[in-house]
Amino acid sequence: MPDPLTELKEVESALEFAAGTARDYLEGIEDALVLDPRAEEAFARWSDPMPETGEGTLTALTELAGRATEAATRSSGPRFFHFVMGGGTPAALAADWLTSAYDQIAFAYVSSPFAARLERVAVDWLRQLFDLPKEFGGVLTTGATMANFVGLAAARNWWSERLGADVEEDGLRGLLDADGYRATVTE
Numbered sequence: 001m002p003d004p005l006t007e008l009k010e011v012e013s014a015l016e017f018a019a020g021t022a023r024d025y026l027e028g029i030e031d032a033l034v035l036d037p038r039a040e041e042a043f044a045r046w047s048d049p050m051p052e053t054g055e056g057t058l059t060a061l062t063e064l065a066g067r068a069t070e071a072a073t074r075s076s077g078p079r080f081f082h083f084v085m086g087g088g089t090p091a092a093l094a095a096d097w098l099t100s101a102y103d104q105i106a107f108a109y110v111s112s113p114f115a116a117r118l119e120r121v122a123v124d125w126l127r128q129l130f131d132l133p134k135e136f137g138g139v140l141t142t143g144a145t146m147a148n149f150v151g152l153a154a155a156r157n158w159w160s161e162r163l164g165a166d167v168e169e170d171g172l173r174g175l176l177d178a179d180g181y182r183a184t185v186t187e
Contacts, residue, residue, distance in 0.1 A: 010057045017058060021065045022093070029077040042070035 036042075046067070054060070074080060076088050088096075106115030123138045141147045160167040165174040 007057065014057050014061060017061050017065075018097075021061075025068075026076070029074055032074045032077060034074050034077065034080050036070060039071040042067065 075083075102114075104112040104115040106112050106119070109116040119140050122140060126138065127134075127136050139150065141150055156167055156172075160172075160175055163175055167174055
């Protein structure tokens, strides 16, 4: 893999290509089908072996854009109703581009104080939006699956605490008494 610093001269042309391609895509989104009926045919043609060497930034972007034109789901368009997400706003699109450019490693404060602070602001705005008390907090997750996982873990810990058990220390087995029966709630 080449050093990203040696490819800085390609940034301007890559971003111009991306902006122009995105502009063309969005200009036609209102009339485009959600999924081109020929998408499966396009997929069938894609049996590429992994290349031995790279072909360059613009070649790779051109190929990606061509394949997307043939087979990408137009989920950003006005007729996409399959899932909760839908068409993005101009601000969201631009923010997503900037997010990729800034490339923050946002798993902890030490890796990106900037990202950690933005998360705290977003959580506080959600608290305000739902008119929750100041002592309420939260975390952002990577998506719906992790949100459900975190919710289940929090519920498990809350319930085990009510049962007088420590599932972090003893696992779910700690919820059973010595005879193997479920513990009762302690007040």
